[in-house]
Amino acid sequence: MKTAHKTRSEMIAETRAKLIAAGRKAFATVGYTNASMDDFTAEAGLTRGALYHHFGDKKGLFESVLAQIDQEMSSRLDAISAKAKTRWQGFLDENIGYVEMALEPEIQRIVLRDGPAVLGDPAQWPNANACISAITRNLAALKEEGVIRDIDPEAMARLISGASLYAAQWIANSDDPGATSKKAVKAFRGLMEGLLVDGKRAS
Amino acid sequence: MKTAHKTRSEMIAETRAKLIAAGRKAFATVGYTNASMDDFTAEAGLTRGALYHHFGDKKGLFESVLAQIDQEMSSRLDAISAKAKTRWQGFLDENIGYVEMALEPEIQRIVLRDGPAVLGDPAQWPNANACISAITRNLAALKEEGVIRDIDPEAMARLISGASLYAAQWIANSDDPGATSKKAVKAFRGLMEGLLVDGKRAS
DNA sequence: TAATTGACATACGTAGCGTATGCAATTATT
DNA sequence: AATAATTGCATACGCTACGTATGTCAATTA
Numbered sequence: 001m002k003t004a005h006k007t008r009s010e011m012i013a014e015t016r017a018k019l020i021a022a023g024r025k026a027f028a029t030v031g032y033t034n035a036s037m038d039d040f041t042a043e044a045g046l047t048r049g050a051l052y053h054h055f056g057d058k059k060g061l062f063e064s065v066l067a068q069i070d071q072e073m074s075s076r077l078d079a080i081s082a083k084a085k086t087r088w089q090g091f092l093d094e095n096i097g098y099v100e101m102a103l104e105p106e107i108q109r110i111v112l113r114d115g116p117a118v119l120g121d122p123a124q125w126p127n128a129n130a131c132i133s134a135i136t137r138n139l140a141a142l143k144e145e146g147v148i149r150d151i152d153p154e155a156m157a158r159l160i161s162g163a164s165l166y167a168a169q170w171i172a173n174s175d176d177p178g179a180t181s182k183k184a185v186k187a188f189r190g191l192m193e194g195l196l197v198d199g200k201r202a203s
Numbered sequence: 204m205k206t207a208h209k210t211r212s213e214m215i216a217e218t219r220a221k222l223i224a225a226g227r228k229a230f231a232t233v234g235y236t237n238a239s240m241d242d243f244t245a246e247a248g249l250t251r252g253a254l255y256h257h258f259g260d261k262k263g264l265f266e267s268v269l270a271q272i273d274q275e276m277s278s279r280l281d282a283i284s285a286k287a288k289t290r291w292q293g294f295l296d297e298n299i300g301y302v303e304m305a306l307e308p309e310i311q312r313i314v315l316r317d318g319p320a321v322l323g324d325p326a327q328w329p330n331a332n333a334c335i336s337a338i339t340r341n342l343a344a345l346k347e348e349g350v351i352r353d354i355d356p357e358a359m360a361r362l363i364s365g366a367s368l369y370a371a372q373w374i375a376n377s378d379d380p381g382a383t384s385k386k387a388v389k390a391f392r393g394l395m396e397g398l399l400v401d402g403k404r405a406s
Numbered sequence: 407t408a409a410t411t412g413a414c415a416t417a418c419g420t421a422g423c424g425t426a427t428g429c430a431a432t433t434a435t436t
Numbered sequence: 437a438a439t440a441a442t443t444g445c446a447t448a449c450g451c452t453a454c455g456t457a458t459g460t461c462a463a464t465t466a
Binding site for chain 1: 236316317319320323324326327352354355357358359361362363364365366367368369370372373375376377378386387389390391393394396397398401404
Binding site: 008011012015046047048049050052053054 | 412413414415416
């Protein structure tokens, strides 16, 4: 007969997972500074003792939460670009996907707002922001293939993700998200088409 | 004989100014959360009592500090665009000026890093809206003059200011702000040139 | 079965925020 | 001019939340 108990390492993993989940929820809803460690650890049936043991401090847990979210975003974006027929199309789709993810409150709060304030520049995060590096790789490849003009991929990736983020927030806060979304996506496409080499431009 | 004393309202204004100055300095050097109200009010020869009286709470003082900095940035940007020969050049200079301000540590810390975490989405700040409408007007005029392609001015203004803001944050958080700034400005120029009608493009 | 490790809880000290209250100086009232 | 009302700011207090130091019990190992 098998033991009904879980093995010790399973228990530990479960505790870590519970803490990450509880922290993630608290960070997303009330923000990093307003999230009380006593409160959300209790909500997970634990205490701050467990948190300090596994993550060192509040910031340490936040890093783990961020890493988890980052990974999820990354795989979602990969799935989007994998579907596209051309690299250029995949690039466009991926960015629009990013805009849509930036609409999610959890991502807005944890990744885009509190993240930089707590941990500094996303590029220096332990799991370097996967989204930006994905855009960077795409731009580099597109440049290599002669599809877009000669620009610095990383710098352009930053500008583009900033534009996406702002577009998302504009949409999120607008009275008519549907209509605003249409305008934003069209303008975004226009901005991106400006990167194409002359021969490939439509307008 | 005239009284050596200042009038009461002058004293009050002076107190407010002292608090704003002390807070600004503390926020700039150690950051919002690490700035102890007891410490920096004492440094101004006052107590937290004065702060609560005038600004309600720590966040209230932060808003006032931010408003002051915003105003300074705004007038600097006006001065920049006033100097330009053409509207297009003024448009470029103003945006690049904004990106370059991100090199200043005080702006880095207060406006770009702590600001969003403490007060929320920068797009909703009063000054950001003023900035966006300025860009929108510029874009509309440039379109009218046939300098740039046919795009929705407001939507594009949002994207551009998002790109600028993100570029600024990238610079603010980078290890070598000088070098990063160069890359960012160049990429930004490239992105903007994509908006020009075909005949006016250099690349 | 005795010893040891380690996962997690408990207990304590401290810093910092917000509020309630106090006071003194200015302004208003008669 | 004398008293009353206002208010700018300080003082005092309680509370929350963080970090550390220590305790404890289960699981592993010898």
